Amino acid sequence: MLNTIFKYSNKDDRKTLLIDHRESKFGNQFFKPCLILLTSITVIPLMVIVFQWSLLDDEQNQANAPPATTTNAQWSRGCIRTEDLENTDIFFQLVNNTEWRFKNTTTLMKSNMPPLLNCQDIFSMTDSMRFLTAGWTKLVYQATLAKRKVAIKMVNFEGQMMKNCKAELQSDQHCRQKIAKKFIKEIVALSQFKHPNIIELIGYCIPSDPSSENSIDKLAIVSELGEPLNLFILLQMNWEERLKILYSILKLLEYFSEQPVGGVVLNDLRAQQFVICDKNLKLVDVDDVVPQALQDQISHLKENFQKQNMPSNLLRQFAQKLVHNYSTGQYFKANSSRAEFKRYKNADLPTLFDYPCHDSTTQNSCVLSVANLHEAQSLCTAQTVCKAIVWTNQKTWTGRHVVLFKKNFTQPTYNPNTITFLKVDDNTQSFSEDTSQL
Structure with missing residues (x-):
C-alpha cells in the first residue's frame, strides 16, 4: 500500500x-x-540519487532472525532485517585480508555483467576525478572509466552527519562506525534491488576495517553518473x-x-x-x-x-x-470538419517555416506526438497558422508518431524518412509530387 x-x-x-x-x-x-x-x-x-533504505516493520522481521550466512534463497524468503544490510559478515567475505567483497551467494549480478570494481580499480581513477558536490554524508566526484563517466561517492568528514554525531559528544570511532554502516547499507541495497529506475552499482571499496581512522577515507561507491x-x-x-x-x-x-x-x-x-x-x-x-x-x-x-x-x-x-x-489515441475524437490534405511522399521541409506551439518538444518549432494521421490533421486544421505536416519515422516511448507542423510550404526536399501533407485551400499552390529526384 x-x-x-x-x-x-x-x-x-x-x-x-x-x-x-x-x-x-x-x-x-x-x-x-x-x-x-x-x-x-x-x-x-535518472537516479543521480542513491536511496537510503529501511526495510518495513522491524516487528515483522524479528520473528525471522537471519542465519549466519545469507543466500539468494534466504533473501527471497524475507529473512533480512534493516540492521543486516550494515553487517559485513552476512553479505561479504574478507579477501586477501584487505577488503570486503560480496559473497558469490549474495549478489544478484547477471552473468553477462562485468565484475564490480574493487578498491584498486577505483583508486586507479583518481587522476580523472573531478569534484561535483557535497552531501550530508558523502562527497561526490565525477571520473572516467573506459570512456564512461561515473560517479564516485566518498566519505564527507565535514558533512552534517559527522557534525551532528560529534555534537552529541560521541567518540570519533563511534561516528566513523555510523558513517561506515551507512555506506555498507547503501552498497548492499544497490546490489540487491535491481530496477531500471535505480542507479547501477559499478563498484565499491570496503576496507578490512572500514571504520578505522586510517581506512574510512577508502570507503567508496561507484555508480552510473546522472544529470x-x-x-x-x-x-x-x-x-x-x-x-x-x-x-x-x-x-x-x-x-x-x-x-x-x-x-x-x-x-x-x-x-x-x-x-x-x-x-x-x-x-x-x-x-x-x-x-x-x-x-x-x-x-x-x-x-x-x-x-x-x-x-x-x-x-x-x-x-x-x-x-x-x-x-x-482512444481518447481522441477526429474532427469531422478537418481540412483536406495533399500527400507528398519522401518530402521534407528541413529548417523551413517552423513556428513555436504549445507543448512542443522543441523551443522554436512545433514538434508534437500523435497517435495517428487523423489526429495530426485535426491538430493542423485547428491551427490557422498550420499549413503543412511533416510525418517522420520517429516514435516516442509510447509508440506515438513524431510530426512537425509548418506555417508555409514550398517545393520540398527529398527525404526517404518523411512524408509531407499540405493543407489544401483555395490559395494552395501546386507543387511537383515527384520528389525522388530532388
Missing part, C-alpha cells in the same frame, strides 16, 4: 505530490505541470515526457512494495533524492495540458495518489491504462 511505503512521511508536504505552475507562453496563460518525483532513466539519466533533474529541465518537458516519469515512478513503487523482505520505506526525502518545489515534494500536475478526454482518468489517478488510498500495484495498472489510451 502507498500508505505503507510512505509510513515515515507523515507531514503534509511529503504527501502532497501535485502542484500547479502558471506561466505565460506565446501570449496565453496556462497551467503547466511543475515538478516530478524521481526520474525516468530513459528521459534523463540532476532540476526545475529548468522539468519546465521544458512536455506532457508525454512527464507521463513517462510518472509511470516509471509507479512501477518503482510497486517494485518496492513487493520485495520479499517486505515493503521498502524511503525515509530520506532530501532534494538530492527527489525534486523539490517550495519545500514540497511534487510528482506532476497534468490537469490543464492533458488531452481533454483523459481528464477523468488523470483526476482519479491524482486523487488516489494524494490520499494514498490505492495499492501501488493498482496505481501502476491505472497509469498503464492511461498510457495505453494515450498511445493508441
Whole structure:
C-alpha cells in the first residue's frame, strides 16, 4: 500500500505530490505541470540519487532472525532485517585480508555483467576525478572509466552527519562506525534491488576495517553518473515526457512494495533524492495540458495518489491504462470538419517555416506526438497558422508518431524518412509530387 511505503512521511508536504505552475507562453496563460518525483532513466539519466533504505516493520522481521550466512534463497524468503544490510559478515567475505567483497551467494549480478570494481580499480581513477558536490554524508566526484563517466561517492568528514554525531559528544570511532554502516547499507541495497529506475552499482571499496581512522577515507561507491533533474529541465518537458516519469515512478513503487523482505520505506526525502518545489515534494500536475478526454482518468489517478488510498500495484495498472489510451489515441475524437490534405511522399521541409506551439518538444518549432494521421490533421486544421505536416519515422516511448507542423510550404526536399501533407485551400499552390529526384 502507498500508505505503507510512505509510513515515515507523515507531514503534509511529503504527501502532497501535485502542484500547479502558471506561466505565460506565446501570449496565453496556462497551467503547466511543475515538478516530478524521481526520474525516468530513459528521459534523463535518472537516479543521480542513491536511496537510503529501511526495510518495513522491524516487528515483522524479528520473528525471522537471519542465519549466519545469507543466500539468494534466504533473501527471497524475507529473512533480512534493516540492521543486516550494515553487517559485513552476512553479505561479504574478507579477501586477501584487505577488503570486503560480496559473497558469490549474495549478489544478484547477471552473468553477462562485468565484475564490480574493487578498491584498486577505483583508486586507479583518481587522476580523472573531478569534484561535483557535497552531501550530508558523502562527497561526490565525477571520473572516467573506459570512456564512461561515473560517479564516485566518498566519505564527507565535514558533512552534517559527522557534525551532528560529534555534537552529541560521541567518540570519533563511534561516528566513523555510523558513517561506515551507512555506506555498507547503501552498497548492499544497490546490489540487491535491481530496477531500471535505480542507479547501477559499478563498484565499491570496503576496507578490512572500514571504520578505522586510517581506512574510512577508502570507503567508496561507484555508480552510473546522472544529470540532476532540476526545475529548468522539468519546465521544458512536455506532457508525454512527464507521463513517462510518472509511470516509471509507479512501477518503482510497486517494485518496492513487493520485495520479499517486505515493503521498502524511503525515509530520506532530501532534494538530492527527489525534486523539490517550495519545500514540497511534487510528482506532476497534468490537469490543464492533458488531452481533454483523459481528464477523468488523470483526476482519479491524482486523487488516489494524494490520499494514498490505492495499492501501488493498482496505481501502476491505472497509469498503464492511461498510457495505453494515450498511445493508441482512444481518447481522441477526429474532427469531422478537418481540412483536406495533399500527400507528398519522401518530402521534407528541413529548417523551413517552423513556428513555436504549445507543448512542443522543441523551443522554436512545433514538434508534437500523435497517435495517428487523423489526429495530426485535426491538430493542423485547428491551427490557422498550420499549413503543412511533416510525418517522420520517429516514435516516442509510447509508440506515438513524431510530426512537425509548418506555417508555409514550398517545393520540398527529398527525404526517404518523411512524408509531407499540405493543407489544401483555395490559395494552395501546386507543387511537383515527384520528389525522388530532388
